[in-house]
Amino acid sequence: MTDHAPPTGIFLLAYGTPESLDDVEPYFTHIRGGRTPSPEAVANLRERYRLVGGRTPLKDLTFAVADRLQARLDAQSPGRYRVYVGMKHWHPFIAETVPRIARDGVREVVALVLAPHYSRMSVGGYRKYLDEANGALPQPLQVTFIERWHDDPGFRRLIADRITEARVTLPPDLRNEALVLFSAHSLPERILSWNDPYPDELRESASGIAALLGLTDWRLCYQSAGMTGEPWLGPDILDYLEELHNEGVRAVISAPFGFVADHLEVLWDIDHEAQEKAAELGMTLRRIRMPNADDEFVDVLVALLRAALGKRL
Numbered sequence: 001m002t003d004h005a006p007p008t009g010i011f012l013l014a015y016g017t018p019e020s021l022d023d024v025e026p027y028f029t030h031i032r033g034g035r036t037p038s039p040e041a042v043a044n045l046r047e048r049y050r051l052v053g054g055r056t057p058l059k060d061l062t063f064a065v066a067d068r069l070q071a072r073l074d075a076q077s078p079g080r081y082r083v084y085v086g087m088k089h090w091h092p093f094i095a096e097t098v099p100r101i102a103r104d105g106v107r108e109v110v111a112l113v114l115a116p117h118y119s120r121m122s123v124g125g126y127r128k129y130l131d132e133a134n135g136a137l138p139q140p141l142q143v144t145f146i147e148r149w150h151d152d153p154g155f156r157r158l159i160a161d162r163i164t165e166a167r168v169t170l171p172p173d174l175r176n177e178a179l180v181l182f183s184a185h186s187l188p189e190r191i192l193s194w195n196d197p198y199p200d201e202l203r204e205s206a207s208g209i210a211a212l213l214g215l216t217d218w219r220l221c222y223q224s225a226g227m228t229g230e231p232w233l234g235p236d237i238l239d240y241l242e243e244l245h246n247e248g249v250r251a252v253i254s255a256p257f258g259f260v261a262d263h264l265e266v267l268w269d270i271d272h273e274a275q276e277k278a279a280e281l282g283m284t285l286r287r288i289r290m291p292n293a294d295d296e297f298v299d300v301l302v303a304l305l306r307a308a309l310g311k312r313l
Contacts, residue, residue, distance in 0.1 A: 007082045009101050009109035009141070010073070010305060012066055013126045016090030017058040017263055021046050023090070030089045041227070048268045058263040059087070062114065064293035069301055077313070082106060088126055098133035101141065108142045110308050112301065114260050116155055117205060118148035119198035121187050144308050148197075150205040154300040159257050160212040161296070162288035166253045169286050178251035178286070179244060180215060181237070182206040184258025185265060186222035189231040199233065205257065219244070223256065223274075224265040237269075238277050245281040252278065254287040260297065262290050 018027040024046045028037045037045075049055060066083045073081040084101055086094035101109060113126045127145055134140045149155060167175050184202050191198060202220060210218045221240040225232035235243070237254075244252065254270055270287050278285035291297035306313045 006105045006107050007080055008309070009106040010069065010081055010083045011097070011101065011109050011111040012062065012083065012085050013094065013111060013113045013130070014058065014062040014085065014087055015263070016087030017056050018049065018090060019055055019059065021049060021054055024049055027090050048264060051272065052264065052267045056263040056267055058261050061261045061292050065114070065298065065301070068293055068295070068298045072298055072302055088129060094126070094129040095133040098130065098141070099137065102137050102139070106141065110144045110146065110305060112146045112304060115258070116148070116150045116152070116260070117184060117198055117201040117258060118150070119187055119191060119196050120194060121191055121196070123147060146304055146308055148201065149304050150201040151208065152300060152304060154303050156205065156209045156212060158291060158296050158300060159209050159255060159288070163209070163213060163253055163255055166286045166288045170251055170284060174251035174284055178253050179249050180210065180218040180253045180255055181240070182218065182220045183223045183237050183254065183256045186225035186232040186234065186236065188228065189233055202258065209257070224269050237274055241274065241277050241281060241283065245283055249283065251284040254285055256287070260291045262292060266290060
C-alpha cells in the first residue's frame with residue numbers, strides 16, 4: 001500500500017438502542033419493519049427502559065469499542081484503517097453510514113457484526129441492510145463480511161475467564177457447585193425450518209467454552225423472546241431456573257454469551273427478571289461481566305480482522 005492509497009474501512013455493526021424514552025416508539029416501530037406497535041407494547045418497553053435509567057449504554061459502548069479499535073489499528077498501521085459504526089435499528093443507521101464511508105474515499109470495507117452467532121434472521125438482517133445501502137451507491141464498496149465468530153478461540157477464552165471471575169464472587173460454599181447457564185436471544189421457531197445454524201452454533205460455542213473450564217455439567221437456554229404470538233426457541237431462562245431449582249441447583253452463573261454489551265436484554269432481562277426469579281426460588285445468581293469495550297474484547301476483534309485481512313493487518 002502506498003501513502004496515497006485510501007484507508008480500508010472497518011465497519012462495526014450493532015443492534016441500536018433508543019437514546020431517550022421518547023425514542024422508544026420509533027425504535028420499536030423500526031424493529032417491526034415499520035409497523036406501529038400497540039400503545040400497550042410501547043408502554044411496556046418504555047417502562048423497562050425507565051427502570052434501567054431511561055436508556056442503556058449500548059451506543060456509548062459501541063463507539064468506545066470503535067475508538068479503542070481505531071487506536072489499536074493506528075498504533076500498528078497509522079492511517080491504514082478507519083473504523084465506522086452503523087446500527088441496525090437506530091441512529092447512526094447502517095444506511096446513513098455507508099454513504100459517509102464512500103464520501104471519505106474508502107473503497108474496501110470489512111464489516112463485523114458485534115454478535116458472535118449467525119442466524120439468517122439476526123446477522124443476515126445486518127447484511128441485508130448493508131447490501132441495500134451499498135447497492136445504492138454510484139460506486140459500491142468492496143465488502144468483506146465476517147458472518148460468524150462463535151468458534152473464535154479468543155472469544156471463547158474471554159467468556160471462560162469471565163465465568164471464572166463470576167464464580168469467585170459467590171459465597172465459598174456455593175462456588176464449586178454453581179451451574180453455568182449460557183443464554184442467547186431467542187428467535188422464532190420457524191428458523192428451524194430453514195436449517196438455520198443458530199442453535200447449533202450456540203451449542204458448539206457453549207461446549208467449547210465449557211471445555212476450557214473443564215465443566216462436565218452446564219446448560220444452554222434462551223431469553224428475551226418477542227411477544228409475537230408465534231412459538232419462539234426455548235427453554236426460556238425464567239422457566240429453566242425453575243427446572244434447575246427442582247433439580248436441587250442452589251447457585252447459577254449466568255453467561256449471556258449471545259450478547260457482548262450491557263443493554264436491555266442484560267440489564268433488565270437478566271439483572272432484574274432472572275435475578276428476581278432466582279431470589280423467589282431461593283437460588284443465588286451471578287452474571288458474568290460483559291465484554292463491553294474492554295481491552296480483551298478489542299483483542300478478539302483485532303484477531304478476527306487479522307483473519308479476514310490476512311497479511312495486510
